[in-house]
Amino acid sequence: MSDNKLKQFFFPAITGSFIIRALLVTVAALVLFGYVMTPFRISGRSMEPTYRDGSFHFCFRLQYFFSAPERGDVVTIRLAGESVMLLKRVVGLAGDVVAFVNGQLYINEKPLPEPYRVYPSDWNLPPRTVKPGYVYVVGDNRSVPMHTHQFGQTPINRIVGAPLW
Amino acid sequence: MVSTRNIIIAVLLVAAGAAAFILLSDSEEAIIKKRFQALGDTFAKEAGESKLLAASKAGKMREFFTETSRIHVSMYDFSRDVARKDLPGYVLQARAGYASLSVDFTDYTVLIVSDTEAEVSLTATVTGKLPTGERTRDIQELSCRLRKEEDLWRIREIEMVEVLER
Numbered sequence: 001m002s003d004n005k006l007k008q009f010f011f012p013a014i015t016g017s018f019i020i021r022a023l024l025v026t027v028a029a030l031v032l033f034g035y036v037m038t039p040f041r042i043s044g045r046s047m048e049p050t051y052r053d054g055s056f057h058f059c060f061r062l063q064y065f066f067s068a069p070e071r072g073d074v075v076t077i078r079l080a081g082e083s084v085m086l087l088k089r090v091v092g093l094a095g096d097v098v099a100f101v102n103g104q105l106y107i108n109e110k111p112l113p114e115p116y117r118v119y120p121s122d123w124n125l126p127p128r129t130v131k132p133g134y135v136y137v138v139g140d141n142r143s144v145p146m147h148t149h150q151f152g153q154t155p156i157n158r159i160v161g162a163p164l165w
Numbered sequence: 166m167v168s169t170r171n172i173i174i175a176v177l178l179v180a181a182g183a184a185a186f187i188l189l190s191d192s193e194e195a196i197i198k199k200r201f202q203a204l205g206d207t208f209a210k211e212a213g214e215s216k217l218l219a220a221s222k223a224g225k226m227r228e229f230f231t232e233t234s235r236i237h238v239s240m241y242d243f244s245r246d247v248a249r250k251d252l253p254g255y256v257l258q259a260r261a262g263y264a265s266l267s268v269d270f271t272d273y274t275v276l277i278v279s280d281t282e283a284e285v286s287l288t289a290t291v292t293g294k295l296p297t298g299e300r301t302r303d304i305q306e307l308s309c310r311l312r313k314e315e316d317l318w319r320i321r322e323i324e325m326v327e328v329l330e331r
Contacts, residue, residue: 043302044302077328077329079272079304079305079326079328080272080274080286080287080288080326081288082272083272084271084290086304086329088329137329150304150329151329152329153329153330154328154330158328
């Protein structure tokens with residue numbers, strides 16, 4: 001590339017068409033990263049080993065635009081807003097009976113195979129039914145004491161999206 | 166005779182003055198956010214904090230609450246009135262379990278109900294380090310009711326919102 005072309009690439013002339021292109025790129029980036037694929041960084045170990053503490057991801061917000069979350073999906077859940085969200089896995093759907101016995105998750109009295117859960121767990125939780133309009137979510141890392149882990153049923157309308165990878 | 170140019174300049178000056186007034190004067194919403202930031206700073210604890218500073222900070226926490234404030238924790242079916250005079254004791258007790266502690270408030274939704282009443286919804290993130298070196302992080306959605314007393318917004322009710330119901 002000649003010096004002239006390099007200079008033109010890094011220091012383009014501020015013409016009308018350049019300003020329009022720059023504005024379009026800015027608006028597209030704002031829409032894409034603000035409303036479609038929101039970047040987020042994981043802080044915490046509740047989804048290990050599937051999602052590592054400190055790793056960087058994008059939340060795809062259109063994931064549940066036309067469909068409802070399914071069992072096994074990893075979802076982001078908003079609190080008062082979307083600056084800080086919870087990342088959890090859906091294990092139970094509305095009407096399901098969820099229970100933990102010695103770390104094993106039971107859905108409708110049947111053990112649920114969970115290849116994503118690698119660490120041992122000793123959780124015990126009596127059966128409870130997921131309410132209509134809710135899903136039951138839990139982290140993959142259940143090696144921590146049950147009372148320190150945030151899990152349970154949450155309204156579907158709190159689900160913002162799903163991580164892209 | 167008043168020229169069009171002078172009218173435009175006058176309109177621009179008025180607009181600039183109005184914008185400067187809005188930008189430079191704090192809205193009630195901004196004042197409430199600052200109160201929560203100050204609350205977080207007061208509750209925070211640095212490693213090696215002296216007992217004198219801990220006692221001073223615990224005492225200062227009283228400024229942020231009304232004479233009696235109510236705490237609801239629906240997940241534990243807990244509801245309790247806390248007197249302002251008892252707050253420092255609770256604060257000292259809560260902070261004692263940590264070597265260091267920080268509190269961040271985000272995602273504010275502020276509703277000014279009247280000149281002296283406001284409702285605030287926000288997310289609180291409490292990051293701590295235990296004396297054993299273990300790090301902890303708790304996230305909680307809070308719904309608060311505030312009352313303006315002596316020209317200061319004070320918390321009169323806190324509800325811990327149950328986002329995940331076991």
